[in-house]
Amino acid sequence: MAATATTPGAPTSRLGKAATEFDDRMIVAGPVRRTLNKVFPDHWSFLLGEIALYCFIILLLSGTYLTFFFDASMVEVEYQGEYDPLRGTQMSAAYASALDLSFDVRGGLFMRQMHHWAALLFVAAIVVHLLRIFFTGAFRRPRESNWLIGVVMLVLSLLMGVTGYTLPDDLLSGTGLRIISAILLSIPVIGTWAHFAVFNGDFVGTEIIGRFYIAHVLIFPAILLALIAVHLLILVKQKHTQFPGPGRTEHNVVGNRLFPTFAGKATGLLLVVFGVCAALAGLVQINPVWLWGPYNPAQVSAASQPDWYIMFLDGSTRIFPAWDINLPGDYTIPALFWPTVVVAGLMFTVLAVYPMIERKLTGDTASHHLLQRPRDVPVRTSLGVMALTFYVWLLLAGGNDVIADKFNISLNAMTWVGRIGVIILPPIAYVLTYRICLGLQQHDREVLEHGIETGVIRRLPHGEFIEVHQPLGPVDEHGHGQLAYGGAPVPKRMNQVGGARRAIRGFFSPIEQPSAVELEQLGEGRGLAAGEASRELTSSGRPSDGGRPSDGGRPQDARD
Amino acid sequence: MSTTNPQSDAPTDATSRPVDRARARRRSKQRRRVANVAGLMASLVLTGSLYSVFAPAQAAEDTTSESAAEAAGRELYERSCITCHGENLEGEPNRGPSLIGVGEASVYFQVHTGRMPLVRQEAQAPDKPAVFSDAEIEQLMAYVQANGGGPELPPGGNLRDGDLAEGGELFRLNCASCHNFVGEGGALSSGKYAPSLKDATDLEIYTAMLTGPENMPVFGDNQLTPEEKRSIINYVQTVKFQADPGGAGIGRIGPVGEGLVIWVVGIGALMFGIFWMGSKA
Numbered sequence: 001m002a003a004t005a006t007t008p009g010a011p012t013s014r015l016g017k018a019a020t021e022f023d024d025r026m027i028v029a030g031p032v033r034r035t036l037n038k039v040f041p042d043h044w045s046f047l048l049g050e051i052a053l054y055c056f057i058i059l060l061l062s063g064t065y066l067t068f069f070f071d072a073s074m075v076e077v078e079y080q081g082e083y084d085p086l087r088g089t090q091m092s093a094a095y096a097s098a099l100d101l102s103f104d105v106r107g108g109l110f111m112r113q114m115h116h117w118a119a120l121l122f123v124a125a126i127v128v129h130l131l132r133i134f135f136t137g138a139f140r141r142p143r144e145s146n147w148l149i150g151v152v153m154l155v156l157s158l159l160m161g162v163t164g165y166t167l168p169d170d171l172l173s174g175t176g177l178r179i180i181s182a183i184l185l186s187i188p189v190i191g192t193w194a195h196f197a198v199f200n201g202d203f204v205g206t207e208i209i210g211r212f213y214i215a216h217v218l219i220f221p222a223i224l225l226a227l228i229a230v231h232l233l234i235l236v237k238q239k240h241t242q243f244p245g246p247g248r249t250e251h252n253v254v255g256n257r258l259f260p261t262f263a264g265k266a267t268g269l270l271l272v273v274f275g276v277c278a279a280l281a282g283l284v285q286i287n288p289v290w291l292w293g294p295y296n297p298a299q300v301s302a303a304s305q306p307d308w309y310i311m312f313l314d315g316s317t318r319i320f321p322a323w324d325i326n327l328p329g330d331y332t333i334p335a336l337f338w339p340t341v342v343v344a345g346l347m348f349t350v351l352a353v354y355p356m357i358e359r360k361l362t363g364d365t366a367s368h369h370l371l372q373r374p375r376d377v378p379v380r381t382s383l384g385v386m387a388l389t390f391y392v393w394l395l396l397a398g399g400n401d402v403i404a405d406k407f408n409i410s411l412n413a414m415t416w417v418g419r420i421g422v423i424i425l426p427p428i429a430y431v432l433t434y435r436i437c438l439g440l441q442q443h444d445r446e447v448l449e450h451g452i453e454t455g456v457i458r459r460l461p462h463g464e465f466i467e468v469h470q471p472l473g474p475v476d477e478h479g480h481g482q483l484a485y486g487g488a489p490v491p492k493r494m495n496q497v498g499g500a501r502r503a504i505r506g507f508f509s510p511i512e513q514p515s516a517v518e519l520e521q522l523g524e525g526r527g528l529a530a531g532e533a534s535r536e537l538t539s540s541g542r543p544s545d546g547g548r549p550s551d552g553g554r555p556q557d558a559r560d
Numbered sequence: 561m562s563t564t565n566p567q568s569d570a571p572t573d574a575t576s577r578p579v580d581r582a583r584a585r586r587r588s589k590q591r592r593r594v595a596n597v598a599g600l601m602a603s604l605v606l607t608g609s610l611y612s613v614f615a616p617a618q619a620a621e622d623t624t625s626e627s628a629a630e631a632a633g634r635e636l637y638e639r640s641c642i643t644c645h646g647e648n649l650e651g652e653p654n655r656g657p658s659l660i661g662v663g664e665a666s667v668y669f670q671v672h673t674g675r676m677p678l679v680r681q682e683a684q685a686p687d688k689p690a691v692f693s694d695a696e697i698e699q700l701m702a703y704v705q706a707n708g709g710g711p712e713l714p715p716g717g718n719l720r721d722g723d724l725a726e727g728g729e730l731f732r733l734n735c736a737s738c739h740n741f742v743g744e745g746g747a748l749s750s751g752k753y754a755p756s757l758k759d760a761t762d763l764e765i766y767t768a769m770l771t772g773p774e775n776m777p778v779f780g781d782n783q784l785t786p787e788e789k790r791s792i793i794n795y796v797q798t799v800k801f802q803a804d805p806g807g808a809g810i811g812r813i814g815p816v817g818e819g820l821v822i823w824v825v826g827i828g829a830l831m832f833g834i835f836w837m838g839s840k841a
Contacts, residue, residue: 044834044835044837045834047834047837047838048834084724084725084798085724085725085728085798085802086725086728087724087725089725089728089729102806103805113806113807116818117822120819120822120826121826121827121830124822124823124826124827128827171732171736171741172741172814172815265837268837269833269837272837273830276829276830280821280822280825281807283807283808284807284808284810284821285804285805286806287814287815288804288806288809288812291742291812292741292814293729296733298733299732299733299736300737301732301737301741301746302738302740302745302746302747303740303744303746303816305814305815305816306815307815307818308818308823311815311816399816401746402817404753405745405746405747405753408751408753409751410683410749410750410751411747411749412750413751
């Protein structure tokens, strides 16, 4: 021990010595130091994927609790639990245990609701994260593989959702299961076999809940967990993208170190996500299975919908015409096949291969670590908005009976609005987005060329009114700016420009001190500045009209 | 009903004196007249009573004396209903259906929920505050019941004394496909809808099942026995007034409301959170 104690820089505290002993054996100091010093760029939109990650953690924890009490069995039992309106009803053991979880298990209802809310939030966060990646071009080389993994994880999370939705075996989930069965059956050639493989017989059989349970609690989460690990490892290896800005290039990363800043923020966000899920679970009721009743194939309810992330497929099914294709020899391709298998297949295929499509179309095979502003890539942005319009329209069509009921609209009208809208709205969205992108681009260029609009109007001696512009940088002999557009946000308002001034921390964005020209304008308004032309124009300036005493001594000559 | 006998002067009497003969003729003529009238009356009464035996419903219409309630009901009917349902409850094409045989239960449901009188012709009559008082509704019920009969109100008693769990099962089997799991209502085709049962009273639910108003099928006592109807009412009313143990019920319509909440509240709150975090360097 004496040898180590005399080494220069050796730890003297007990903890430090213990750490040295540990490192002597494990040799981890190097990697840990590198990891802790890893720099992550800072932008609010980079936290969206983290929300999904934290939702997944909540799902694992609450789901584990639920497995202690859930019985994934389709054995018929008679309910004798706490909930009076169902006591004595025949139901599956799965449904009975879901009821017991809600009414008899301590904290069970809260956990069930938290699990379900977190699941809805999980997919929602994935979708928002995906939109951020898409619209900023973060999927470009070298990150195509991570994009692909992300799409696979999205599909897996949808499958997780579908299987989890089915487990309680209530009337709503059973209706969903019936539709899953119908979709499987609608697949040409292999449909019947696929159905038998999944259900082990005809609908509904006695096995499906058990099978979906294992898929839901083991198979899909295990794959998802592995993919999340790969997703994050690739992210660390390839480094995070960043928005262009001062000092940011394709070859560096500007941001905060993992420890302590980023770790502190991440922990904070984890707690925020946890808090939102817990608040929802405690305050807002979700999937009240006791109201739905046990599944019985003879029963169905109005307004039976899947959870929101599958609702786009329900919507496409609702608005698709009943076009069965009858082939010779008693073969039929049911209409259901197109809006479900084909539409979903096409949507996710196009989504998965979009990086390759864009690479082919633009011929851009270079590596990119700087993100793009959506306005600077109008075609991609417009395509994205077009696809999003299509998706959201299908989503709304999935709830068309509820919309019809709540807003007193004819359901037939809703169906036709869905059909016509899904064809004409996406192109309209494309054109509008394209025009908006070009307009924003033009305004950026205008600011760079002429400066920021100050809102200060001057009257020239010959009577012309002009607005004073504040150039962003040095100007040429015509007064035009010489700055090039660098892909970063261009300041548009005066108080965004004062980079040289001290920023006061605001709640969302820094509050900056007013710029020189604004202060001057303010002073003019109070009549402090000299010169008749710059006097306040909203009143006569007389004390009786609210003019200020300082104006009093000056001549009130003919102004109007 | 005045009767004259065409063969009144037939020589059937054997009296010699002309005066006697004339008197006798007059007497026999009177006798014959009385006999004829009596016979005709007897046959009419016989026919009438036979008719009333074989067609009891129609016989009621023949009675000219109506009760005070029916008269008052007729008065109300002629003021508020006659335009669409016709002078004799026979209905008017493209305006209103015949009310013959709909019964007092139907009148009770339609008028008590304010569906009738109709404000305008549309896909379906919406429920609104009742126009008539309970006494007036009684009179209308009496009038319609007197003219054609039909389903009557249940004899009274507690309409919720059925089995709760059985009621739930029957509700999900017969009612949920239009009225939703817990009676929140739902859309039907072409602007028609199954209304929410939120404001429905026991008797309104009972009479609705009995008479099948608007687009609802009739659940006669052969389809759902009175006991089963009371079970369903028990279930509907119990679940309606039952608190939501999980928090805010958000309409109890399932995933549509939940999806809205997660996007507006969940993602909204988190967006607020990350904007805030992003501004803290």
